[in-house]
Amino acid sequence: MTSLCPSIIFEFMKNAKAGIVFIFITVVLDMIGIGLIIPSLPDIMRRFTSSETSVSEYFGYFVSLYALMQFVASPLLGALSDRWGRRSILLVSLFIAGLDYLLMAFAPTLELLFIGRVISGLTGANITVAMAYIADVSDDSNRSANFGKIGAAFGLGFIIGPAIGGLLGHLGPEYPFIAAAGMNLLNFLFGYFILPESLPAEKRRKVDFRKTNPLNSLQRIFKAQHLLPLLFIYFLFQLAGQTHPSIWTLYTETRFGWTTAQVGFSLAVVGVLSALSQGWLTGIVVPRIGEYKAVLYGSFGYAVAFFLFGWAHEGWMMYAILAVSSIFWVSMPALQSLVTHQAPPEEQGELQGTLVSLTSLAAIINPLVATKLFAIFTANKEGLYIPGAPYYFGALVCVASGVIAVRQKPT
Secondary structure, eight states: OTTHHHHHHHHHHSSHHHHHHHHHHHHHHHHHHHHHHTTTHHHHHTTTOSOHHHHHHHHHHHHHHHHHHHHHHHHHHHHHHHHHOHHHHHHHHHHHHHHHHHHHHTOSSHHHHHHHHHHHHHHHTHHHHHHHHHHHHOOTTTHHHHHHHHHHHHHHHHHHHHHHHHHHHTTOTTHHHHHHHHHHHHHHHHHHHHOOOOSOGGGOOOOOGGGGOTTHHHHHHTTOGGGHHHHHHHHHHHHHHTHHHHHHHHHHHHHHOOOHHHHHHHHHHHHHHHHHIIIIIHHHHHHHHOHHHHHHHHHHHHHHHHHHHHHOOSHHHHHHHHHHHGGGGGHHHHHHHHHHHTSOGGGHHHHHHHHHHHHHHHHHHHHHHHHHHHHHHHSOTTSOOOTTHHHHHHHHHHHHHHHHHHHTOOO
16 A cells, blocks of 8 residues: 555656646746845845946846846757757756856856856746746646746746845845755756656657747847837837846945845835736726727836836835836736737747847846946946936836837827
């Protein structure tokens, strides 16, 4: 009887439901890993420099590098999983990510820290493989529900990550990295014992490295002339939206003297408001005013909000601005819907790939611009001291998207 128990449990766990649970946990951990380290990242940088200007610039490079590596590696990991199976690629990426977080926690030099960030971006591209796994194990009856669970995992991870990271950062800047390492290695063990392969051997194919060029999706933009204005608005939305993860920690520490715990809590609030806005308010607001007006009002609403973020001189104001401006966050789902309606079903795959590429591009560019502006305008308190400069930049980007939206008014 006892000898049968392990085999019964093993067989029970070796099914699609167990796989979906594992993928859900993997995506949550990917997002937690990102959020965990953000509140304490400036302190990590201060190990290697006493210049606050350099800290700001290194912070931007660190955030941008992760996005760049994900952009480069996503199509490659997807292709490798088509050849070797989803399970092996997911497990290898989790194991390497766990070791890599330990490397970054105790990196003795700045160069080694950045090498660790390159590796974390490459392994973080396993999101592509996770999505492929969900597609493998889903059918028409549960596909939407399964992808909905993964969407919830993104939001949940971003809420949990900064909150835990802020608390652990009080113990020392290396502790969030250690926690991220432990989570990834535990999930590796979990997956090693219970994760079934979702792609049968007969459905695998050789890797066509010509199709792993990450620039392919961006090249398609110029082939869709009728979509260009909407795609440009989408890119500007993403470019402005990346301002928070790029500069929030540096800005609130400098402007309000926030601790890592306060930064972590505030970022968790951003995650909660984002989930409420896009998951609940969207269904109320967009049907009443329409997708176009949601995008138009959102553009200028975002602009006002970013201006106020840059102007705020008390910490509580950041929460007030977040609460009021969160209603404009419905504009992103509305814009995605507008874009999707402009493409036929047979082109949706390429279109979604293009949107992902534009998001990645914005995530690469914004940290470099935002942190550079912050470094320039906080370098001399006796001169032109404007710590809110990155948010003013975000406001201008939103105004530009609004101008394009006005010109795209439906007839």
